Amino acid sequence: MEYAVVAEELRKTYWVAEKEPGLFGTLRHFVRRRYRRIEAVRGVSFALRPGEIVGFLGPNGAGKTTTLKMLTGLLYPSGGRAEVLGYRPQDRRPAFLRQITLVMGNKAQLLWDLPVLDTLRINAAVYEIPEAEYQKRVRRFASMLGIEGVLTQPVRKLSLGERMKAELMAALLHHPRVLFLDEPTLGLDVNAQAAVRDFVRQYARAEGATVLLTSHYMADIEALAERVIVIHEGRLLFDGGLKGLVERFAPYKEVRLDLEAPLAPGDLAPFGEVVELRGQSARLLVEKPRLTAVVARLLAEFPVRDLAVEEPPLEEVIGRVFREGRVA
Amino acid sequence: MRYLRLFFTFFQAAMAARMEYRANFLAALAVVLLESAGMLFGLFLFYRNGYDLGGWRWQEALLVMAAARFLDGFFTSWLSPNLQKISERVQQGTLDFVLLKPVDSQFWVSVEQFTVWGLPSLLVGGLLLAYAAPAAGANPFYFLAGVVLGAVLFYALAFLMATTTIWFVKLYNVVNFLGAVLWNAQYPISAFDRPFRLFMTYVLPVYFMTTVPAEVALGRKGPGFLALLALLAGVFFLLSRAFWRFALRSYGSASS
Known part of the structure; x- marks a missing residue:
């Protein structure tokens, strides 16, 4: 396979209901909704080779997350073509889903009231990871991330940094080949950011995984990616080396x-x-x-x-x- | 096999999450016992005055109520918490994580949650059945088979409605509505006026969920009616699957 991830003229258009503020606006919103078309992604094309780590940049609302959601099969593209590991993501075939993961800095898959290990157990059952292998992976990831001590604590008692690390554990437990990381360091302090970055780098190197990573922190991108893709208002702005980006745009x-x-x-x-x-x-x-x-x-x-x-x-x-x- | 294992893993996690609230369980038990007593008393009032509900004797009517109790337990323990969780997942966009898993998403969102609050209803249903079936000369196996099929039908119907949450996001009214449906299902259908009866047979197949199992068990209707019920449950089940898949095409995946 020449490319692990392909986006070709990818598009996504939403219809969003608009509401004016105040009681009158609310009543009107209830009786007769007005909708506005939002073109979140307007024809984006790029391709990642297996094993590449690529930074995905753009201001808020540029269409980064929407693109990631189309590549992971959560959203149906309105146009264009997506292909990941030879699969059409929106078909969400089990064989495809077993090989990818999506980490979102602002959403948690961990069960809130239960210890991290309970979520990991569920994922082990989902991905049919044998017990011995499961134990091995948990030990390895926990020591790489330095969170051995908190796995038996309820998630709600963890710090933001610990929680994000645990999220990564849950998301990578099945050893995916393609990682989509959406703001994985959101809100973390400098140390936790560095730990998350190191973990991602080590994992990708060890498994030969392909990574597409969005972040607001340039430090993340600089530490992990040699290549960056920049989009703005749903369009591709730049695709090339990090050095080239700085020289060209800054x-x-x-x-x-x-x-x-x-x-x-x-x-x-x-x-x-x-x-x-x-x-x-x-x-x-x-x-x-x-x-x-x-x-x-x-x-x-x-x-x-x-x-x-x-x-x-x-x-x-x-x-x-x-x-x-x-x-x- | 994997799904069975997953089911038990969910079950364990859900139990663990609620184990802390032991006092709550006793309260729920008291509520269900009181509620059931109230229902029984209401039913009893009709019969004390020599009035029979659409030609159903006391013990026979109790069978319908037993079926309704079973469905209520099923609804409270499994359906209702899962339906609410679906709505929550859509609202917060965490349905993403379910859709990312190589597991049937409808299975996941249907069995992920469990509460013990429905168990007392199941218990009361069992007691009613144990008393009424011999007294009315009913076949308990036909009855239970009918109730299971009725539960599948009820699930499919509930899931069809819950699926609309993908577009409408909020779902509390659906849950309330289903509770009201169950309330009406506790009496033999012939106790109702004709228009209402037609509505509960052809629009909302409530008739099939509780009255049919009792009728078949009592020999008022032939076992063929169970086959009809199975067919109906199967059709609605497949419909719910198709509708869920269709709805996911419109899933917006809240927030960024």
């Missing part, structure tokens, strides 16, 4: 300014693109080659109290690239 640095006195809106325009101007503080994007010169001039011409240079948030850069129409 030839900017963000300069944060704190000033002694308020500025007029036009004052900073010659230096770069003003992203935010609020009284005495401002954020602007400056092209990298001009950075040193711009900073020197800013310091010379304005009563600067504080100045910091940072990597701009990726979402902002992507949004900006899209507005400029520089679609890949």
